[in-house]
Amino acid sequence: MAPRIAVLGCGYWGSNHIRTLKGLGALYAVSDQNSDRAAGFAAEHGVLHIPVEELFTRDDVDAIVLALPPQFHAEYATRAVTNGKDVLVEKPIALTVADAEAEVKAARDNGRIFMVGHVLRFHPAFEKLLELVKSGELGEVRYIHSHRLGLGKFHTENDALWDLAPHDLSMILALTGSEPIEIRGEGAALLDHLSDFAHLHLKFPGDLRGHLFASRLNPYRERRLTVVGTKAMAVFDDVEQWERKLAVYRHAVWQDNGQWAFTAEEPTYIPVGEGMPLTRECQHFIECIQTRATPRTNGEEAINVLRILTAGTVTHGKRPG
Incomplete structure (x- = not known):
């Protein structure tokens, strides 16, 4: 059974994730601070539109793809993993090494998959x-x-x-x-x-x-x-x-x-x-969620890049x- 994945961020790259995950049968919901934009994508692809503040505590969401301006990645990735969600975070995952280390540690401490979009x-x-x-x-x-x-x-x-x-x-x-x-x-x-x-x-x-x-x-x-x-x-x-x-x-x-x-x-x-x-990357993310394997592009690699x-x-x- 495919995991239920939400995409947070409906901009240029987020929209690519939305289309790709829809094609793989794993797109469950979309979310964006611009609720009208998110609602449009939700209607187009026949999935849920979940407000940002509700997304992290939803029991019906297994994982979240974060495709946001990079200054928001660390905060939202940490919120996601501490609420039991696996994450795929677009690059760069943070703007400082300290923030990157903190979000990767949070994922490790909570036993969550942390994958980076080095496509x-x-x-x-x-x-x-x-x-x-x-x-x-x-x-x-x-x-x-x-x-x-x-x-x-x-x-x-x-x-x-x-x-x-x-x-x-x-x-x-x-x-x-x-x-x-x-x-x-x-x-x-x-x-x-x-x-x-x-x-x-x-x-x-x-x-x-x-x-x-x-x-x-x-x-x-x-x-x-x-x-x-x-x-x-x-x-x-x-x-x-x-x-x-x-x-x-x-x-x-x-x-x-x-x-x-x-x-x-x-x-x-x-x-x-x-x-x-991108299709192969999303397939790998789905496989890691299902098998709990460490992603090829994991948090440690992202920290080294930063x-x-x-x-x-x-x-x-x-x-x-």
């Missing part, structure tokens, strides 16, 4: 890339870099780093299997006090290096994650068509009489099954968020 961890192309790394297909990973660029979206609370980078940081942490030991951030605010683009420079144990570039003031859209190993390089490009989303380059680099030489090979495109990451964001934040008169 690209459920992308079939990333899952295959992670498989290539773990199998040693790329050799020893030495460098990972990601570019997440585009125009907008502009938020009053989140800068480009906090809005865009959690996706890539989640993937980088999964690929490295470790936390960075050095973090350096750079950014610039061109419109107001919030950074519109940001760079993160990361150093991991074993001298593995990482770099992340996020921008919301870029004329073209780029969604690319590159992994450089000692045997091969791989690129997950989410802007490409499905048959070209994951490419492996088997370039060779060597020294010949003290001089560096290389061969550049054409990419091999790795077949990946098509699938919507630590990196905090360490890499460059302020411009006011802290982002």
Whole structure:
């Protein structure tokens, strides 16, 4: 039997959760501070509209998806888990590490599932890339870099780093299997006090290096994650068509009489099954509710992501968020 899941927050991303959970047969109710908006979604999908203040104490709600402005996530996630609800919290789960630790601890103390909306961890192309790394297909990973660029979206609370980078940081942490030991951030605010683009420079144990570039003031859209190993390089490009989303380059680099030489090979495109990451994420959440398994994207991972964001934040008169 599918769990009865309510979505709190009927904005852009909340509406995606609503449609996805409806398709999976698990949408039970919707809720939003804008009651008219929530009522409209409820009528459209044939589910309950539950006022926000009633949502947390309803015995007929098993779990809640929180898709709110991030400054509200910690408060409502804590209320949900202390009232016996499992939660899926959109990123970022809080604006401070302390708040994130408190809500994750509350979930643990109350025996509740706590999952984070790092949706690209459920992308079939990333899952295959992670498989290539773990199998040693790329050799020893030495460098990972990601570019997440585009125009907008502009938020009053989140800068480009906090809005865009959690996706890539989640993937980088999964690929490295470790936390960075050095973090350096750079950014610039061109419109107001919030950074519109940001760079993160990361150093991991074993001298593995990482770099992340996020921008919301870029004329073209780029969604690319590159992994450089000692045997091969791989690129997950989410802007490409499905048959070209994951490419492996088997370039060779060597020294010949003290001089560096290389061969550049054409990419091999790795077949990946098509699938919507959000659908797969919601399916995973449902499975975790039913089996009580620890989610792939759990609270500890979210805390690690927040630590990196905090360490890499460059302020411009006011802290982002």
